[in-house]
Structures are given as structure tokens and as C-alpha cells.
Amino acid sequence: MMAAGRAAQCGARVALLEKNHSLGQKLLLTGKGRCNITNAEYDQRKFIAQFGVQGKFLYPALHAFGVQDTIQFFEQRGLPTKLERGNRIFPVSDKAADVRQVLMSFLAETGVSIIKPAAVKNLIKTGRRIDKLEFSQTEMRAVSYIVCSGGLSYPATGSQGAGLRWAERLGHTLTTPEPALVPLIIEEPWVKELQGLSLKNVQISVYQANRKKDERFGEALFTHQGMSGPIILDMSKNIGKLLNGAVYLHIDLKPALEYSALDARLQRDLRENSSKLFKNSLHKLLPKKLIPVIIRLSGVDPGKKAGDITREERRRLLHLLKQLQLQVRGLAGFEKAIITAGGISLSEINPQTLRSKLIDNLYFAGEILDIDGPTGGYNLQLCWSTGYLAGENAAYGN
Numbered sequence: 001m002m003a004a005g006r007a008a009q010c011g012a013r014v015a016l017l018e019k020n021h022s023l024g025q026k027l028l029l030t031g032k033g034r035c036n037i038t039n040a041e042y043d044q045r046k047f048i049a050q051f052g053v054q055g056k057f058l059y060p061a062l063h064a065f066g067v068q069d070t071i072q073f074f075e076q077r078g079l080p081t082k083l084e085r086g087n088r089i090f091p092v093s094d095k096a097a098d099v100r101q102v103l104m105s106f107l108a109e110t111g112v113s114i115i116k117p118a119a120v121k122n123l124i125k126t127g128r129r130i131d132k133l134e135f136s137q138t139e140m141r142a143v144s145y146i147v148c149s150g151g152l153s154y155p156a157t158g159s160q161g162a163g164l165r166w167a168e169r170l171g172h173t174l175t176t177p178e179p180a181l182v183p184l185i186i187e188e189p190w191v192k193e194l195q196g197l198s199l200k201n202v203q204i205s206v207y208q209a210n211r212k213k214d215e216r217f218g219e220a221l222f223t224h225q226g227m228s229g230p231i232i233l234d235m236s237k238n239i240g241k242l243l244n245g246a247v248y249l250h251i252d253l254k255p256a257l258e259y260s261a262l263d264a265r266l267q268r269d270l271r272e273n274s275s276k277l278f279k280n281s282l283h284k285l286l287p288k289k290l291i292p293v294i295i296r297l298s299g300v301d302p303g304k305k306a307g308d309i310t311r312e313e314r315r316r317l318l319h320l321l322k323q324l325q326l327q328v329r330g331l332a333g334f335e336k337a338i339i340t341a342g343g344i345s346l347s348e349i350n351p352q353t354l355r356s357k358l359i360d361n362l363y364f365a366g367e368i369l370d371i372d373g374p375t376g377g378y379n380l381q382l383c384w385s386t387g388y389l390a391g392e393n394a395a396y397g398n
């Protein structure tokens, strides 16, 4: 939508082909329906560092349309934005549908023809140029073509890898697409009991063969199969690479307290509740849902009086609070992956124009590219920026 609107703004006659009955299906799901539009990291170098080694590809696109431009784009079209924790920018309305509406108005304002439902089947080339595209029972010819068909994640929204297949057929190299920012499937069956429980301000470390491989502080969430939430999603790519061996998570439920301070706190809570049952004495320390699980794992008799808890039993409790261990069985797959890592190899695309280096009238933008960022609005900014730059260059034929 950004690419089409920008191309039209630059004077091109533009048709946008979408296979669904409506545009931006995935956009509606973003940010749990609130759409984290971008990240207010205004230092371009720091912003780009979030994308790892591939990040530098984004310099020209961010220069053309950066974080500030995104915020302005939406605000000027009547959608005020707000800043939340972690520099995340959301619409004040908390509605992803409003973000989509702005883009729809942009398309109307710039005169883009929307053709839908129109599932593109193929792009046909002669030599170094695309001649036409085929869709439904018909075909269409254009001067330039921009492919923004997304990756493979959340396929029900429409992104099923079609563009990746065309690109490969046209001679482009693909970096194998992998689910990224994806929930984890956990071995321990008790996670199911905790489904929906969100843990704030926890520290989670990833271990393989007793060596710490990654560590994050922030928010995590239990799901019916395992774990999700920002810090889990952000570590999922690294965890995926470790799954050739056993991988464990250690959750520190009280990272602000050292062992000794937490022990003192626990002793105080148990003392204050000494005549109560142990199972009723942890409510100040832990979320309600977690208490029965921790008690069971500790092996302490829940019917015991809090005042009768032994030092050894306290030690076991402390260990669970500081190092609750879970084993990772696997990643949840493309159905549940927020984004797709991998995609069209960046070495075959000119970062200044987003034009294919193999086909003269073909451009790519968005998630189809072999680049991905962490949670926090980085991935949509990647789409706005590359879409804008691709639209502009496709219109001017650069």
C-alpha cells in the first residue's frame, strides 16, 4: 500500500493487485490489534543495528522515509500517535484498523486502482524485463512491477510465499525462509496450566550444554503450548539455531533481588503468614496462577504451615524463583511466527532503488526481503521505508 501510493504520488498510473477480498489483513493483527507502527529510535545507526549485519541495506530506504516520516505520515492524515515502553509507537486510538484506514485513504487520494481479489499466479519475463503478470483468467502489462507479497508467516492473512517462488523462477537467490519472532513449544506439560499468564520484569536466560547463549529482561507470556511475549520472540531466532541439541530456559522471576535478599524476603513472608497454610503464603511474591505450580515443583507439602517450612525447603523454593527451568521442544512454525527471516537475497537488489539487479523493471519491498528485525515496530518501519523507496523508483524508472 505504501509502495503503490508513493508510486502514484510520483505521477505513475498504478494498479494494486491483492488476492484477498480486503487489503492489509495482516496489518489488522499487528500489535495485538493495536499496531505498533514504528519505533521512536531516532538515531539511524542504532535503529539499523537492530537488524544485524543485514541492517546497512536499509540506510537509503530510511533516508528516504524514516521513523519521523512515518509518524508524520499518519499524524498528518488524522491519526495521532503515542509513545509506549521500549519506544514503541502506537496510534492513540489503539486500533490497527485505523492505521489501515489511513493507508486506504492514501491510495484513494493518490488515485491507485485496487484490483481484488486478484491472486497473481506468475510474472513472465523476456530477457531482463518482466513482460506481464498473470492473475485469475487474465493478464496485465505494466512498465514496472513491485512485489510486496510478504513472507510465509501467518499464511491465513495471504502471505504464502508466492512472491518468493516467482523471484526464484526469475533467477533470484533465496536465503531459506525460517519462522522468526516465533513462540516456543515447551516440554513441561504444566505450562498449559499457566496459559495467558504474563510475566513482567523477568530475566530469561537460554542455556545449551550448561553454557549461557542468550539473556533478556522484560515481558514474557505462557501459552497453551509454551512461551511467547516480547523477550521470547526476540530470542526465538537464536534459539532456533541451537535446537540441534537440548536447549533450556532459566526464568529468574525476581531479577531485582539477589539470592540473599530474596531469601530474606521469603523468610519475612513465611514469618508473617506462619500460622497460615504454606499454599496461602506466597500471594505477595508470585502471581496467583503460578503459586500451585511452584509449590508442586518445590515438592513442599502445600498443607504444611508456612511457619514450619524448613531451610532446605526454602532453598528449593528460592532455586525455583531464581532459576525456573523449562526445556524448549521447538519453534511454533510459520502459522504462529510474527515474521519470516530469510527471503530474497539482498546482494541481488540495489539498496538505493530496491530494483532487482537481474530484472530491469522489477522491485521488491517489505518482508519478502532477506532482512528482519526484533519486536517493537522495527518490521513495519522496514516495510514503510522500503515500500516508499521502491514506489518512488518504480515510478521514475530508476
Ligand SMILES: Cc1cc2nc3c(=O)[nH]c(=O)nc-3n(C[C@H](O)[C@H](O)[C@H](O)COP(=O)(O)OP(=O)(O)OC[C@H]3O[C@@H](n4cnc5c(N)ncnc54)[C@H](O)[C@@H]3O)c2cc1C
Pocket (backbone or CB within 6 Å): 017, 018, 019, 020, 023, 024, 025, 026, 027, 029, 030, 031, 032, 035, 036, 037, 038, 118, 119, 120, 121, 148, 149, 150, 151, 153, 154, 157, 158, 159, 160, 161, 162, 163, 337, 338, 339, 365, 366, 367, 368, 376, 377, 378, 379, 380, 381, 383
Ligand atoms: C500477529 C502479528 C503481529 C505483528 N505485529 C507487528 C507490530 O505490531 N509491529 C511491527 O512492526 N510488525 C508487526 N508484525 C510484522 C508485520 O505485520 C509484517 O512485517 C508486515 O505486515 C509485512 O508487510 P508486507 O507488506 O511485506 O507483507 P504482508 O503484510 O504479508 O502483505 C502481503 C500482501 O500480499 C498479498 N499477496 C500475497 N501473495 C499474493 C498473490 N499471489 N497475489 C496477490 N496478492 C498477494 C497478501 O494477501 C498480503 O495482503 C506482526 C505480524 C504478525 C503476524
